[in-house]
Amino acid sequence: MNETLFSALAEPNRLHIVELLRSGPLTVGEVAEQLGFNQPQTSKHLKVLHESGLVEVQPSANRRIYKLRHQPLIELDDWLDSFRRLWEERYDRLEDYLLELQEKDKEQGNKE
Template identity: 65%
Template sequence: MKTTMWSALAEPNRLQIVELLRSGPLSVGEITKRLGLRQPQASKHLRVLSDAGIVEVHAVANRRIYKLRHQAFQEMDVWLDSFRRVWDEKFDRLDDYLQELQKRRSTGEDQRS
């Protein structure tokens, strides 16, 4: 079963690995050192991130260098954009409604005699 991007990022250690890789490629050893993980644990998390298409690995001599796949995040951004538009519209309508209430309150339209 293929791991989804969402489920891969839901695990805190994997999210921390992604945060580390935002600043550039790192070897497994560098990741384990910075996060205080054991190598097998880090490798397991990196495998999940790789299966989800979030990172890619390149072998350099006997080291494995991991880096983020920016395309995965661009695809997520496109998917999220549809939700952003819906919520922006809802917030715009809410803002209009609140401004109208404020206007009524300031002119005394909503006060009962």
């Protein structure tokens, strides 16, 4: 996993930008307006997101249009999925163990 991806997403304003871009490409001005940021602040956040690989930029005349790149998010999901599988296996083992304990309690209750 790319640690710059985590660093980029760790900042709440950048996370808000990513969530906003989920709906589709936007210009810097549109992002700034919708989130109530000033344009220089928005540009700095978008630069970090671009450097992390999360967004791509398309120049259009004097505007820059930003859109999400899906590949880094797919890689993040794949990475998280490895943890999901591990947790599910552990929960399954815990469930089996608890069922085993319940069976033992029932057996002991029947003996008494």
